[in-house]
Amino acid sequence: MRNLKSVSALVLGVSLMFVSACGTQSAQPNPAPAAGGSQPPAEAKAPTSIKVGLVCGGMTPLLTQIGINDGSFEKAGLKIEKTCFNAGADAVQALVGGSIDINLGSYEHVLRQQKNGLDVKVYGEIFNGVGYALVVKKDAPYQKLADLKKTTLAVTKVGSLSDTGLRAGLEKEGISSEKDVQIINGGSGATMLAAIESGKAAGGMVSEPTTAQMLASGNYRILYDPPFEYAGIVVMAKTDWVNKNKDAMKTFLKINKEINDRTQKDPQSAVQPMTKEFDKIPQDVLLTAIKNQLPKVPADLKITKAAADMVVSTQLELGAISKEIPFDKTVDLTLLP
Known part of the structure; x- marks a missing residue:
């Protein structure tokens, strides 16, 4: 007979975890310029703000979550304004409407927007799988x-x-x-x-x-556990925003890759930043979850044709799109480091 107390504790723990995970990140104040010298200190360059949307409560956007929580983006001159959504479709609507600049979500949303005549493209991939x-x-x-x-x-x-x-x-x-x-x-x-x-x-x-x-x-x-390649979490944005903010997108992708490089070598280093997302999860369990995620993060953040084709196939079967949309029409990897 199941131990009802342990199940109740697990329900409570998971419930608290999701309340914690769906909070947005607070922007950190810029450090004051150092005093000294006869001349006034040079004015610090204001960070570039990027509004990023994602479905919170999980860790498929692991790299970006780490970067927000450990200050990596801030150190690179980016101020990430995170917005949580309950579903990918809601995040895409926010992207199309202009209330976020970048969405971290499935490639299927890019296909659907292209079908609707909207120029949304993939600029990188941070998780290859269903998740x-x-x-x-x-x-x-x-x-x-x-x-x-x-x-x-x-x-x-x-x-x-x-x-x-x-x-x-x-x-x-x-x-x-x-x-x-x-x-x-x-x-x-x-x-x-x-x-x-x-x-x-x-x-x-x-x-x-x-x-x-x-x-x-x-x-x-x-x-x-779905074993096939699937472009599960891609970095998507409207092309007109990217054309106006190429340096910001390049930096965003560069920092994600740097985070992946060091986390693959040292998964333990991700535990502390991810505790800010899931503070009700024991650290040993969190480390296990991180190690489970890392094998599905592309080393170069490049979406593969196989991963994209699997999404196209499923979307055709579901009737979400009526014909195949060319890979080169939906993907631009030229801004990756």
């Missing part, structure tokens, strides 16, 4: 996706990246995502955990660090 795994109770009878016929499965939101990743896996196993299973909105964090624990869903698509936290409790296991 969600299907988690079930440890004692659940399911051992493979084929065992899930006639069950209810939860995704963060139908039509989201977690939904796309699940449907792609089911279809590869010959399971119709429309006829053989029921897919429901499960949210994230505590709401997803509750859906799985209560039996409302046989399993749910969960992202890091919640995945690592659930596994650490001993009550859950991963049934399916």
Whole structure:
């Protein structure tokens, strides 16, 4: 019989984690110029502000999260104004509307905007994968996706990246995502955990660090982790903004790559900055989650044709786009370091 106290504690911990993760970062004041000398000190150059949108509560945008929290962007002369969104579609609407400059989200949103005649492009990739795994109770009878016929499965939101990743896996196993299973909105964090624990869903698509936290409790296991390349988190922006702010975009990409280089060598160095995102997660669990993420971060931050083609394929199958959109029309990697 499950230890109800441990499950309750996990629900509370995950709930607190998401409240903490969705806060925006406060801008740090510029240091006062040093006094001294007969001449007045030179005026410090004002940092360049970039409004960045992302779906908070997970760590697929790991590199940028680290850079915001450890001051890397600030040291490079960028003031990052972070805005959290509950879904990628909401973030894209903010990008199109001009309330954010850069969005960190799935390549599928770039395709959809291109289909609508909007010139949104990819300038780099910081996570190659779906970023969600299907988690079930440890004692659940399911051992493979084929065992899930006639069950209810939860995704963060139908039509989201977690939904796309699940449907792609089911279809590869010959399971119709429309006829053989029921897919429901499960949210994230505590709401997803509750859906799985209560039996409302046989399993749910969960992202890091919640995945690592659930596994650490001993009550859950991963049934399916999408193994294919997928342009899950790209750096996207409108071309007119980039044309006016090329230096800022170059610096943003450069700092992300530098963070990746040092974090790949020393994952432990990312724990402290990521604690600011997830202060309710034990540091050992957070380190595990970081190590799980790093293999899917491209070394050069370049989106691959294979990763992009997988997204195109899924979007065609879902009817989100009606025809293939050329890779070179949606991607510009010339600003990468």
